Amino acid sequence: MSLPVRRFWQLGALIVFAVGVSIILLDLAYRDLQTDFIRRETMQQAYLLQNQLEFLTKTDSAFATGQMLIRYLEQSKQNNLLKHFSQVFLYEPATGRVLPDTASKFSETLNSLIKLQRYPIAKLSLIELHKKAQWALLIPVRAGQSGTGYVVILTKNIPVAGWFTSDFWRYFTPLIVVISLIVLLILLVVYHSFKHPLRSVRNLAEHLQAGDYQYRIEYPKQDEFTDTFVRINQSLERLGASDSSYHQKEAHIRTLLEALDESIVVLDGDLKVNSFNPAVVRLLHCPSQDAFEACFARILEENMSLRDLIRQFKTLNEKTLSRELVVWVTDDRELNMNVTLHRLDSNRFLMTFKDLSRIKELQNNLLRSMKFGIIANLVSSISHEIRNPLSAVGIHTEILSTRLHKEYPELDPKLKKSLNIIQNEIKRIHRIHTQFFNLARKRDLKLSTLKPNALIDDVMQLVQHHALEQQISLETELDSNIDFIYGDADQLKQVVLNVILNAFQAVGEEGKVRIKTSQDRQKIYIEITDNGPGIPPEVGEHIFDLYFTTKADGGGIGLALCKKIVEAHEGRIWFRSMPGKGATFTIALPRISHTRKERIQTRLTNLEKG
Template sequence: MSLRTKLSLFLSAFLLLMVILAVGTFYISGKLSKELIVLQSVGGMEYILNFLRVISGLIAFTAIMSVFLIIVTRRAISEPFKELLKATERISEGDLSYRIRMDRKDEFGIIAKRFDDMVGKLEVLYENELLREKHALEAKKRMDILFDSVQGGIITLGKDYRIISVNKYVENLMNKTALEMTGKNSMEVFHEDGGICPHCVAKATFETGEVNTTAQKGNLKDITYYAELSAYPIKDETGEVVECVVFVQDITERMLYHEEILSLYKEVTQTKEYLEGIIENSADAIITSDLNGIITSWNIGAEKIYGFAGLEAMGRFLPFVPAFLLDVEKEYIEKIKKGEVLKDIETLRQRKDGTIIEVSLTLSPIKDVGGEVIGISGISRDISEKKRVEKELVRRNQELSRLFFISSAMRGTLELDRLLRMVLTAVTMSDGLGFNRAILFLVDENKGVLKGAMGVGPASHEEAWQIWERLSLEKKTLPDIMRDIETGPLRKDSFLDRLSLGIEISLSDETILTKAVKEKRPFNIQDVREEPLPDAVLIQQLGTQAYAVVPLISRDKVIGILWVDNLFNRKPIGEEDMRFLAAFSNHVATAIESARLFEQVSLTEQELENIFESISDMVYFNTRDYVVKSINKAVSKRLGKPPEEIIGKKCYEVFHGRNEPWPECPHHKTVETKKAFVEEVEDTNLGGTFITSSSPIFDSTGEFIGTVHVVRDITELKNLKEKLLIRERMAALGEVAARVAHEIRNPLVSVGGFAKRLEKKLGGNLKEYAGIIAREVERLEGILNEILSFVKETRLAKEMVNPGRLIDGVISLIKSDLDARRIVLVRESGEPHEVYIDPNRVKEAMLNILTNAVQAVGTNGTIFVKTYIKDNDAVIEIKDTGRGISEEDLPLIFDPFFTTKGAGTGLGLAITHRIIEEHKGRIEVESRPDMGSIFRVFIPLK
């Protein structure tokens, strides 16, 4: 029963009671008026009392019914209101779990149910709000941690340039608390104390609404400070910039390192110019080629030696190699590919006119910074004249080569591949720029193409999630990331990497990539189907539908293109992404240019160093103050000192052993005159004769700064020429002696014959005189025979001979003389061996040496004869205890006609020396006055 029905019944009952009461009263009143008349006559007081009782009962009944109706009505109305009041009090106290739960079917039941439903929804909203507030507090806490822990400064500025907030980095940078800076004008805080200007970059952002980046230089605590400031706008709902967030990044180390690289590059370039001048003025042919033998560089010395101009030789396969030596040359190339250095190769070369010349060749590998052989450096010298002298004198002088030297003072290593890998990985990191895939194209100006250099990105959706999980930057250090790059899914042979390396686009093609290069601006292609200049290669091979390209600009020059897309998550590339990518590309371009510059310098350095180290002559640089600045290995080897003991010292102390400049030194003359000098110098300190070339070095302003020296030891060559001259004079003398001997011999034979006949027929004193004549004639005939033996050409009759048995035969010839002089001969023999010699000629040589030993010992001495093998030679050693040879005479003992004895021709040792030389052997002599002598004869076993 509804509340409305209950109220209606209650009012109806109440009205009925009132009607009954009114009718009863009316009836009783009428009855009373009639009865009163009767009562007046009858006098019935009893009746009146009974009537009054009835009236009282009626009134009592009416009152009881009224009270009952009121009680019933109150229960029906007031109790639901109490429940509602109680519920509102509990809810106001925060108890949203309280419910009325009234099982009534009337309006109060409906109100209670709807009230409970409303409170339930309110409870859900309240719990959601509490959860939202909790998440907001956690997010704020995380943002505060990120704000204060970021590696860089963050400053928030209002439109009036007052500081709204700063992070811990800025507090440490300015040595002020955030409270001291907040609310103050940016110019007041940073201009006075910091030297940086966040409001300057913020001003442009307030005016344009765009992200702005600038680099600034300041001075903090008397220390130069470089910072990169980037301003990002914060806009209201109308799009107006109301605040600006300025990020401050410390780039001091990077800027100082960049300046250092530029300084080092300038120094290397200057050194390179010096060395290029040396190469161009070198008399040697300095040639470089690729691993296929194609000529890549050709100096003036090569043009003079081979006759080919540079343009004629460049790009050809070794045009100076004769056809019959091509196979040998290819073998050399294979050895160079393995990293071998081939030194002092004597071979044949063909000039342009077809003339065959002899050259000394040194081949060295040219390696890149990674140690991989990428080319061949060859230094060749025309030794035709030298070989002619060498054939006459059995030995040759080593070839002279010019020097290239490069010195790189760059510290550390900039690996381009590792740098590119890190750049592209950062672009594709989920916590980095967040693109799905990235490819780096580099401009090849020589070929006029854009060439894919490296690619990073997954090949499928599954691989994409694995990569994003593995290479997340969160809680990872740089070594961890590098290890992931080297060993993780983004290895160098990934699908996208191999694909990118095969992409090559001509700069003359009309594509988005080439347009970005030409116009030096980025492009964001939202849909390739609507693009009039699509990159067909990228669309076909990569399957991309939308992508972005950003040019990499360094020094106002495009060096490459960075290509990105979001193929797998289909996320559109927005304007913020493009701005962020463009800002990032500026750093990438600078880093790549530095790495390429370093690689180029390293490659040039390696090439020049290989050339430099392959030169055998002494080459060194001096300053104008006579200080040795740089040397090659030949200098260190010649002086027998490590480079650190030579460099930095005065040249006249190191090379000439003097305390002041030597007036005869070409360097001294060059310092005085600023002109080049090439002179032959006798240097007792170095011990020899040298051809010294000293050339002045000038800087870019023309100021004299030092000299470069190339020093060739020509001591042996000079000695060979002197010996050749002596031999030519002796040949002429021998020819004269031979003619004189022939003219004298016939009359002398007649005189000797007649003297012997007279000796037989005469007697007395005449017989004695004739005997003296005959003996003297025999002695003269012996001298003539010795002279003729020395000057005549003898053909060797070689056979295999045991040198021990040969020397034993010689000893037997002088046995009687040894016994007569009481000389003891000690014989020692090594292992049996044989040599290919003319036994008669060698026996004559050994007899001369043993005879001299007997004469030197005189009497009561000892002679030691020993035969043995040393290295590849058979050795016959003859040692005596005689008077020895003076230091002055020792160099002259093999000269013809030299003798210290009163008798003899002085040709014995000269003939001995000639015989041993005819057998390609040599003689070594050790002797000291009164200490005896040792003669060692070396004859090759083969």
């Protein structure tokens, strides 16, 4: 059943209910009216009777008069003068006598009636006995020496006719039926008049709720609704044009946001994300755009400085507020950012993020490249000047040591120790010179597609013997489905080898070193973990700096060169460490792609040029 039909029947039922209640109330009022009419008619008859009986009440004997009165009343009843009366008594309260004698059983009742006199009209009293329209009429009479007596007349038990039992209903039933039919006809006319307009409005509401602003009301009739629907259709045309323009501008703004390198987030007053662009998803290292809201909520929760900045901005009445903050985006990654807030309205604001870490990294790389370039040029120019004298000193030291051992077998131990120190220091100078020379010399690049696991296997063959000698447990956990990378195999092996050898030196004998490979959608990861003493924070700040070393025989070149090689492959190297719990070095390299091949080749060529 449709909504208009259901409402029509509801309205009809309401009208029927109202008519029924009205009829019941009218019947009750009609009954009360009849009761009052009978009472008044009875009183009128009693007044007539009182006037006719006045001459009888002047005798000395009340009961003699009473007998005459009773005979008179009986005659009056036969003459229809007292049509509502059924019984007549003469009652003398002083003696308690009742005439006729057959009514003596009513003496107590009559005595009670005298005490309950109501409706006093002149000298008469009309007492209502019960709810069935029966009364007792008391007429005071003079009873001679004995005092006052009463003529008590009981009315008949007259049923009061209601509306339904009277002629009123028979007379007015046709009128009520006609009125009901007219009301029903009016309802039908109103229903049919409003049915089509209401259906049109309902269809319009459904289309608007679904976002369809192209819907138009079709109303073929010409009546009072026609002009209204024409105006609604005109308004819909303007609304549809505005909606189309709005969606076009929204798409244009969304395209601009996606094209911007600036990372943008729009938040409401409850710090819920309203909108964002892909750049901020990449910058904050969120897994996907669908998971950005949860990712951003986690970043806000973990960075108190960011929450304090937002709280300060909401408190201050400023349109823009900017701060430079260090923001943790993952468990092992923090970014130095410039965060700027712009107020859009009273309940929304825009946040922009600019990664200063990349800018500072580029500045550091530039300084490092300049430093490497200077060193490379310096080493290239003086390499031969150092190598030849150093080689001569080394050779002659070996000759001197050999001849002394042959000619003087019992050579002074202190002298032998001094010769050994000279030889070891010459070897150390040779090693440092070789490192500098390798750093500076130009090598032919051998770029190819590489399998990271094969790269690890080659390095493992080089360090396996060393691990056995030091009783170091060497474990591997290699992802068999790992993707390819692109680069120079020798340089990448040099990086992995350097990190593993550093781990060997950190753990000492009976230590443990684990090599693991893994990948995500963009990167290949090589993790080298040891259970050594860890790296102190003051050392970790400079561990990739050139010439920085904590080893007595180190030159501070190894990790600096590793960082340079990894970055030339568009990768990144970092470490995690807690004092006393070992360290983990992670090498992240990009998965292979055509555009990356060209960029890596260019960067490695520039690296070799110094």
